[in-house]
Amino acid sequence: MWLQLNINFSFSSLLKESMHKLPLSVVGLALMASFTTVNAEVEQHDLGPRIEIPESSGNSCVLPEDEMRRRHPDLLKHDRILTLREGIREKTDGHNLDGSLKQCINCHAIKDDNNNYVRIDNDRHFCVSCHKYAAVTIDCFQCHRDIPEGSSNFHALSGHKNTDFTSITPGSYGLTVQDMANIAPEVSSDDK
Amino acid sequence: MKKLHFLEVEGNSRGFYTLLGVFGLISLIGMFAAYYMEHHGHYVTGMSNQVVWGTPHVFAIFLIVAASGALNVASISSVFAKTAYKPLARLSGMLAIALLAGGLVVLLLDLGRPDRLIVAMTKFNFLSIFTWNIFLYTGFMGIVAVYLWTMMDRPYNKLTKKAGMGAFIWRLVLTTGTGSIFGFLIAREAYDTALLAPMFVIMSFAFGLAFFMLVLMASYKYTDRPLGDYIINRLKNLLGVFVAAVLYFVIVYHITNLYSADHQGVSAFILADGGIYTFLFWVVQIGLGSLLPLLLLYGPTGKNRTMIGLASALIIIGGLAQLYIIIIGGQAYPMVMFPGMEVSSSFYDGVVASYSPSLPEVLLGVGGVGVTLLLVTVSVAALKFLPASLADEVADPHAK
Amino acid sequence: MTSKIEKEDLSRRNFIFGSIAAAGLTVAPGVMLYQTANARDLSKAASSKVRWGMLIDTSRDVDWNKCVEACVKEHGLGNEEHSRPDQRTQYIRVVEVKNKSTGYSMSLPVMCQHCEQPPCVDVCPTGASMKREDGIVLVDRHRCIGCRYCMMACPYKARSFVHETLTDQSTTTPRGKGCVESCNMCVNRVDNGQLPACVEASEGAIVFGNLNDPESDISKLLAKHGGKQIRADLKLNPGVQYQGI
Incomplete structure (x- = not known):
C-alpha cells in the first residue's frame, strides 16, 4: 500500500x-x-508481479527496513573498501561491520521446501527477489558465496552444473510498463 | 599543379552498402565472439595462466600501433612541410582514429570484466603504464580530431601546423607507451629491454603506412577516382625504408639478447628451437613480411600497383606475425626463477607453454579490423576526406 | 611484543610464531587448534608497523603437497569444471628444482612472495592489485577488470585468472570469473590470529611472523641463519624467504 x-x-x-x-x-x-x-x-x-520480501532469521537488521532499502548498496561498498583494502573488519564494539555481506547472507538466507538454502539463480533468494523486480543487476555473487558458510549444500570440490550466473542479466526479467511505473517513483524519491 | 578538391564518396550506392554490410558483418561476428568468450569465461580460449595475453592482444596491439603509424602521412605534410603529402593528410588522420578505435574495442572486449569499463575510467593507478596508455589513447583521439578539424575547416587552416606538431609528438609518446607495456616487464626475458619502445615506434611507421596504402589504393580503385604514380611511388619508397628500419631493430634486438648469457635463451628459442615461433619468425616475419616486400617494392615490380598492394598486405601479415612472436612467444618461453636450474611443477614451470588460438579469439581480433574498416567506410562517405582526384597533375607539386 | 604458544613439544620451535599471541592445543599429531588470545584490533586498519612474512626451510623433509592441499581446502579452490589444467587456479605449487650439472635436486613451495615492491601493484591500471599496510599483497576483486597485466609482470608466476563461472566459493575467499587472484597469505586467518593454512600444514617447516619485529621468531631465525629470496636480483624484497635454496 x-x-x-x-x-x-x-x-x-x-x-x-x-x-x-x-x-x-x-x-x-x-x-x-x-x-x-x-x-x-x-x-x-x-x-x-509484486515484491514479496522474505522474512529474515536475525533479530534486527543493522538499520531500519526503509533505510536498508535505500542505503544497503552504500553500506556494502563503503565497508568492502574498509575491510579489504585497510583490514578493518569490526566496529569498535566488536560487532560485524554494517556492510558485511557475509552477515547479510547469514540472516537473510532463504530455504526452499526441502529445507535447502536457495542459491542466487533462484528467484526466491533474498537479494534476487528484489533485484530481479527492480531490474538492477548485481555481480556480488559472481565472487561471494550466496548462502551461509558450511550450509548443507556446500561442497567446495564440486560445482553446480546448472547454475548459470550469467543468465542474470537485465532484460531477461520481462519487466512490464506497469513494473516500471511501480518502481520509478520510489527510485526518484531516493536520490539526493 | 591543379587545385586540390576534396569530395565525399557517394554513399547512396550499391557498392557503398555492400562494403558497409561486409564490414558490419565482420564487426558483428567479432562482437558475438566477444560475447561468447565473456559469457563462458576465458576457458573457451587458448589463453591460460601461462599465456595470459593471446590472439586478441596481437590484433589489438597491431591496430593500436598501426594507428599512430597511419598518422605519419599527415605529419610529413604538416610538420615537415612536404606539400606532396598534403592531399593525403585528412585520410591519414581519419584512418589513425579508426585504427585506434578498432584496436581499443578488441582490447576492451578481451578483458575478464569488460562490464567494469567504468572502473578503468574512474580509478587510476598512475604508476601503471596501462593507465598512462588510457590517457595516451583517449588524448590521441582528441588531438587528432582537432587536427582534422583544423585541416577541414578553412578559417582554421592556419592552426594546422601547430595541431599537426602536437599530434606528431603525441603519437611518438603513444607508441613509446605501447612498447613500454612490454619493455618494462622485468620479469620476462623477452621483454626486459628499453629497445622495445623505439622498435614499436618504427614498427608503427611500417604497419601504419602499409595499412594506409591499402586503404588508399582500394578506395580510389573502388570509386574510380584517378590515383597517379607520383604519390604512390613516394609512399612505396617510404614504406620500404620503414620495413628495412624494422628489420634493423629486430637484428639489434636479437644480437643484444644473444650477446648476454642472461637473455640468450629467449632469442635462441625464437631463432632456432621455438617450433611455431621459429617458423613464424623466419618464414612469415622475415621472409614474407620483410624481404619479399622489399623485393617487390624496390625490384622490377616496383611500379606495379598489384605488387605494391601485395607488398603492403605482406607487411601487415608479417607485422601480425612479429607481434605474435613478441606477445605470445615471449610468454610461452618459460620464466627463469632459478637461473641455471631445471625446474618443473604442476603450474608448468620450466616448460614452454602451449598455446593455440581458438576461433572466438581470432574472430574477435578480425572483428577489430572490421570495426576499423567500417568506420573508414562511413567516414569517407560522410565527410570530405578523399581528394576527388590524385592524378599526377593534381598531386605532383612540380607537374605543369 | 612476543608470546609463545604453550605446547608440550618445545623442540618443534618453528610452530612458535611472532606477534600474534595465541594459545594452541594439540588434539592429534600435526593438528593444532588455535584460540586467539589477543589478535589485532580488527576495528583499526592494518598497520605498517607489522610486515608479515614467511620463512620456508626447504631442507626439512616435509611433504609440501600437504601445504597445497591445505591451501585448496582453505580457499575452496579446485571448483572449476571446464577449465583446462593450465587454466586452473593454483595459489601455491610445489616446484622441483634440479641442477643439471651436479644432479642435486630439491623441491620447494612457491606462492605469492608478497614483495615489498610488488610489480603487480605497479602495473595494475585500476589499483585492484594492492599491498595492504602490513605487507600482504591482495587483489581487490571489486576493482579488478581482468586485464591480466599483473600476471605478465609477476616474476614468480604467482597469479591465476579465473577462466569460468564459479559457484560454492568459500565465504572467506570470494573469487569469481574474469578476475585475477593469488595467495593472500590467508589474510582472514591472519587477522583473526591464526596461521596461514600452508604454515599450519607444514609441520613447522614454514615459520610465519612479523618481519618488522626483531623479537619475533621469524626475525630471530633470519638473523641467525639468514634467508634467501627467489630472484633477489630484481630487488623486490619478497616477504617470503627460503632456507636451503
Missing part, C-alpha cells in the same frame, strides 16, 4: 513545485500524468 501512496505523494509535490515555474502546457501534462496514476492506483491489483 505504501508504494501506491508514494506515487501520489511524489506526483502531487512535483505538481506544487511546478505550478509557478513551468509553462502551462507542462503543467497540463503533469496533471494528465497524475490522473493516469490515479487510474493505475485503482487497478493496482492488476499491475503484474
Whole structure:
C-alpha cells in the first residue's frame, strides 16, 4: 500500500513545485500524468508481479527496513573498501561491520521446501527477489558465496552444473510498463 | 599543379552498402565472439595462466600501433612541410582514429570484466603504464580530431601546423607507451629491454603506412577516382625504408639478447628451437613480411600497383606475425626463477607453454579490423576526406 | 611484543610464531587448534608497523603437497569444471628444482612472495592489485577488470585468472570469473590470529611472523641463519624467504 501512496505523494509535490515555474502546457501534462496514476492506483491489483520480501532469521537488521532499502548498496561498498583494502573488519564494539555481506547472507538466507538454502539463480533468494523486480543487476555473487558458510549444500570440490550466473542479466526479467511505473517513483524519491 | 578538391564518396550506392554490410558483418561476428568468450569465461580460449595475453592482444596491439603509424602521412605534410603529402593528410588522420578505435574495442572486449569499463575510467593507478596508455589513447583521439578539424575547416587552416606538431609528438609518446607495456616487464626475458619502445615506434611507421596504402589504393580503385604514380611511388619508397628500419631493430634486438648469457635463451628459442615461433619468425616475419616486400617494392615490380598492394598486405601479415612472436612467444618461453636450474611443477614451470588460438579469439581480433574498416567506410562517405582526384597533375607539386 | 604458544613439544620451535599471541592445543599429531588470545584490533586498519612474512626451510623433509592441499581446502579452490589444467587456479605449487650439472635436486613451495615492491601493484591500471599496510599483497576483486597485466609482470608466476563461472566459493575467499587472484597469505586467518593454512600444514617447516619485529621468531631465525629470496636480483624484497635454496 505504501508504494501506491508514494506515487501520489511524489506526483502531487512535483505538481506544487511546478505550478509557478513551468509553462502551462507542462503543467497540463503533469496533471494528465497524475490522473493516469490515479487510474493505475485503482487497478493496482492488476499491475503484474509484486515484491514479496522474505522474512529474515536475525533479530534486527543493522538499520531500519526503509533505510536498508535505500542505503544497503552504500553500506556494502563503503565497508568492502574498509575491510579489504585497510583490514578493518569490526566496529569498535566488536560487532560485524554494517556492510558485511557475509552477515547479510547469514540472516537473510532463504530455504526452499526441502529445507535447502536457495542459491542466487533462484528467484526466491533474498537479494534476487528484489533485484530481479527492480531490474538492477548485481555481480556480488559472481565472487561471494550466496548462502551461509558450511550450509548443507556446500561442497567446495564440486560445482553446480546448472547454475548459470550469467543468465542474470537485465532484460531477461520481462519487466512490464506497469513494473516500471511501480518502481520509478520510489527510485526518484531516493536520490539526493 | 591543379587545385586540390576534396569530395565525399557517394554513399547512396550499391557498392557503398555492400562494403558497409561486409564490414558490419565482420564487426558483428567479432562482437558475438566477444560475447561468447565473456559469457563462458576465458576457458573457451587458448589463453591460460601461462599465456595470459593471446590472439586478441596481437590484433589489438597491431591496430593500436598501426594507428599512430597511419598518422605519419599527415605529419610529413604538416610538420615537415612536404606539400606532396598534403592531399593525403585528412585520410591519414581519419584512418589513425579508426585504427585506434578498432584496436581499443578488441582490447576492451578481451578483458575478464569488460562490464567494469567504468572502473578503468574512474580509478587510476598512475604508476601503471596501462593507465598512462588510457590517457595516451583517449588524448590521441582528441588531438587528432582537432587536427582534422583544423585541416577541414578553412578559417582554421592556419592552426594546422601547430595541431599537426602536437599530434606528431603525441603519437611518438603513444607508441613509446605501447612498447613500454612490454619493455618494462622485468620479469620476462623477452621483454626486459628499453629497445622495445623505439622498435614499436618504427614498427608503427611500417604497419601504419602499409595499412594506409591499402586503404588508399582500394578506395580510389573502388570509386574510380584517378590515383597517379607520383604519390604512390613516394609512399612505396617510404614504406620500404620503414620495413628495412624494422628489420634493423629486430637484428639489434636479437644480437643484444644473444650477446648476454642472461637473455640468450629467449632469442635462441625464437631463432632456432621455438617450433611455431621459429617458423613464424623466419618464414612469415622475415621472409614474407620483410624481404619479399622489399623485393617487390624496390625490384622490377616496383611500379606495379598489384605488387605494391601485395607488398603492403605482406607487411601487415608479417607485422601480425612479429607481434605474435613478441606477445605470445615471449610468454610461452618459460620464466627463469632459478637461473641455471631445471625446474618443473604442476603450474608448468620450466616448460614452454602451449598455446593455440581458438576461433572466438581470432574472430574477435578480425572483428577489430572490421570495426576499423567500417568506420573508414562511413567516414569517407560522410565527410570530405578523399581528394576527388590524385592524378599526377593534381598531386605532383612540380607537374605543369 | 612476543608470546609463545604453550605446547608440550618445545623442540618443534618453528610452530612458535611472532606477534600474534595465541594459545594452541594439540588434539592429534600435526593438528593444532588455535584460540586467539589477543589478535589485532580488527576495528583499526592494518598497520605498517607489522610486515608479515614467511620463512620456508626447504631442507626439512616435509611433504609440501600437504601445504597445497591445505591451501585448496582453505580457499575452496579446485571448483572449476571446464577449465583446462593450465587454466586452473593454483595459489601455491610445489616446484622441483634440479641442477643439471651436479644432479642435486630439491623441491620447494612457491606462492605469492608478497614483495615489498610488488610489480603487480605497479602495473595494475585500476589499483585492484594492492599491498595492504602490513605487507600482504591482495587483489581487490571489486576493482579488478581482468586485464591480466599483473600476471605478465609477476616474476614468480604467482597469479591465476579465473577462466569460468564459479559457484560454492568459500565465504572467506570470494573469487569469481574474469578476475585475477593469488595467495593472500590467508589474510582472514591472519587477522583473526591464526596461521596461514600452508604454515599450519607444514609441520613447522614454514615459520610465519612479523618481519618488522626483531623479537619475533621469524626475525630471530633470519638473523641467525639468514634467508634467501627467489630472484633477489630484481630487488623486490619478497616477504617470503627460503632456507636451503
